Amino acid sequence: MAGAVRGPRTRSRGVLGAVCLLVALTGCSSSGNGGSGSTASASAPASSSAAGGGADRIGIKNFAFGPATLTVKPGAVVTVTNNDSTTHTVTATAAKAFDTGDIAPGATKTFTAPAKAGSYPYMCAIHPFMAGTLTVG
Ligand SMILES: [Cu+2]
Structure with missing residues (x-):
């Protein structure tokens, strides 16, 4: 029983690591897009x-x-x-x-x-x- 619980846990750690990496990558690029996006809307006269x-x-x-x-x-x-x-x-x-x-x-x-x-x-x-x-x- 205990072994069955440990299995998924170890596995999820690997998934978490990949998710963290993804967040770090997309977090960086999305914040950059947000900054330039707000200035692009200044198309008013x-x-x-x-x-x-x-x-x-x-x-x-x-x-x-x-x-x-x-x-x-x-x-x-x-x-x-x-x-x-x-x-x-x-x-x-x-x-x-x-x-x-x-x-x-x-x-x-x-x-x-x-x-x-x-x-x-x-x-x-x-x-x-x-x-x-x-x-x-
Ligand atoms: Cu007048």
């Missing part, structure tokens, strides 16, 4: 992937920018979300400092704040009565 960077945001609702005045660091990426049912833009009033171009209803775009500190008034190119100010400092 730059405008949406930049959203993870910062909290510099402008929202557009009811033909108004919110907040009307936003302070950001030089060169910051500012995310603009259009929550209206009409296309809007965020366009620097002077010197073409920045311009999102048309932002469709419900869409999000980004622009890069000027590298030079200062106060930059902006408006919507489609509805010039919409006004806001970007302060860089």
Whole structure:
């Protein structure tokens, strides 16, 4: 009886050794695949992937920018979300400092704040009565 138990035990040790080797091999390669796999999924356009960077945001609702005045660091990426049912833009009033171009209803775009500190008034190119100010400092 005891001999019958010892038989399978010795055998399973050999199987275990082979399994451990397999795990070591596949464990190594699968972790490498996992690392590169996550970066491969970053095929989204730059405008949406930049959203993870910062909290510099402008929202557009009811033909108004919110907040009307936003302070950001030089060169910051500012995310603009259009929550209206009409296309809007965020366009620097002077010197073409920045311009999102048309932002469709419900869409999000980004622009890069000027590298030079200062106060930059902006408006919507489609509805010039919409006004806001970007302060860089
Ligand atoms: Cu507009």
